[in-house]
Amino acid sequence: MGFAVGIDLGTTNSVVTAVRDGVATPLADPQGFRLIPSVVSFPPGGSVLVGRGALARRVDDPRDTIYSVKRLIGRPWGTPEVQNARGTFPFDLREAPGGGVGVAVHGTTYTLPEISAFVLRQCKAVAEAALGVPVHRAVVTVPANFNDLQRSATKTAAALAGFEVLRILNEPTAAALAHGPSGKSRERIAIYDFGGGTFDITILEIAEGVLEVLATAGDTHLGGDDIDAAVAERMAEDLLKKHKVDAHEDARIFDRLRVMAEKLKRELSTRSDAEATGSELSTDRGALSRWSFRMTRQELEQTSLGIVDRTFTVCREALEAAKLQLAGVDRVVLVGGSTRMPLVARRVEQSFGRRPVARIHPELIVALGASIQASLLDDEQPLTIPTIGVDSLEVEPHEMEVVALPPPLPPRPKPPAAPSSRASRTEGPIARRTEAPVAARAHEPIAPRRPPPAAAPAPPAPAEVAPVLIDVTPLSLNVETAGGFCSLLIEANTPIPCECTRTFTTGNDGQSTVCVRVAQGPSQRFADNTCLGEVELSGIEPAPRGTAQIAVTFEIDADGIMNVCARDIKSGRQKAARVQIVGTPADAKAIEAMHARQAAHELADLSAQPAR
């Protein structure tokens, strides 16, 4: 029996988790690390380094060491995000065939899904080593605001890595799933996700297992990296003052300072002062190696306050969009490594007027939610409702004490006294669902039994016990109309899967092809949204203009990915429309080439990873 794993494919780090014996557990590599840096390096010789081994090469071999792929994956080459990024990365970004982004390494151009596939292969190798069995199925998370192109590209990456993708899951949904139900029938949760490079705030309402995204907002260039840079800046000033060395003149020195700053910042999360020494900076510059830099937590907080407070501008934006007051939020859940800074938790508390929940390790929570979803969706795992492993809970005792645990879960209501004809499954699926995703933890008291629900027409009982969390599509789906405007097909926040059927016709006599451009985004102007591509309806029977009728069904599946099919209403001919999507290679040949490039590279052995 294989395992289905959950993977948080992050901008900075990735995490792979699995549900073992009903407990969601992060999987560690042989050196004991659970965070896999999302960095891929191509040293000479054909094998590929991923993770800490690749991170170590970032300074020495910047051209062949690729990071932060998630910022650009699924974005068409011509978009401002890609064009602005070109100058900021030391590696060689190129336009890939099909209009997406590629990166050239040693004369070969890899598309970004291929780079992410290496990271996912590493996750797979870590999981297989930890579990001792092959792993083929996965749930992979993406940010809530990822559009169809970004989701499809992520799915392609997972397929290239040899995974059957059970679900592309929204990160805030995964975090909510890991956090478990509150026992309240309706609850509003703010997921405050402050990672290495990005900040996202999502406000969800969960009622009876049906999830609604009330608002989501983010800043794609705001994260712990900015704090590292600010600290590195202070270190550079000190270096200039004491040793007359200008770190800004040597990118390699500044890069080292940034790495040292990150380490210093981490240490200051648990200590009140820390020191960085010149020996980490250089071994060959004599005087420099005697340099040392001390910082207190207070100084770090002064340096980073401005950066941290930028997150609250984004939060206010989301609250306004959700038409909510701060008091309307029942729980704030911390996600992402940067929330481990005491300053962040404190400012969140001051800002939201309530203590945030940080019961589960903020760097693991998304991946844990993904593995819970994976085990619920997996055919090969026994139907149990997973819990979170103790080793993923935050262990500092003071935190354990102050953090409010969610109120106890309602017990499974007893089936109402039933006629004997009822099958053994008569216990309503709803009852199972309310206690669903992460069921009662062992240490939680059992609540008094609720009266059974009033008799109502019973919904169909699913064939198996299967807790369900219903997700939504984050963006509106539109088709282009005359004059460059949009006609709405599917509204943002519609529960998925969903679909919309529209009838199209020809504009000229005898026309045999109709093209429809599709875009995702909130604007009524087509050009302001993200164009997903063009649906070409071909082989229309010749007819006077306006008489042909082609019904086109646009579906958004449970992964949030668009599928299109078309039917000629007159002839009744059911024929999938040829859909050409920009940014992702649609043809089998391109995919085959991608597979071949994966096969050409072995991953470096896990035991070769640095121990620190």
Added chain:
Amino acid sequence: MPTALSIVAMFESLETQSYYELLRVPRDAQTEEIKTSYAKLAAACHPDAYRRSPPEERAAAAAVFKRIVEAYRVLSSADLRARYVRALARGKLRIDALARDSNPPGLRTLETLALTPSAKQFARAADRLLGEGKLKEAKMQVTLALNCDRDNAELAERLNMLKETLSLMGQ
């Protein structure tokens, strides 16, 4: 008690049921009641709940789920529900919630945006040309309309959108 079979039964009766019947609420149900019933049904009929079932049951669940979401969308909005009541009286069991939005608010016709009679005349011509995809010609008519309606900011905004679109198309 319905069993696994009933999702297929629900699927087969989809085309004969009103949104009220689908959501299992009376026609005078309050929004809260509709929401509660919807949440239960949506969870019970979500294709994930049929993950381990035969493909035909999964497909049936997907179709039922989508229709339940459609029903909820209509019945949970006062405007759409009123429209639905009228449609139901004419014997229609479904409405396209977005159909009236093909000219969404804020994208009203140019004619309605124009204020003076002469501007309306040009705007009407522009609407017709836009419908035919003749953007350049439409731009000319909007420009003329704006000459009559000098302070019409909405019309000016539409002209700018049109110009942008044309420049994007390289014209």
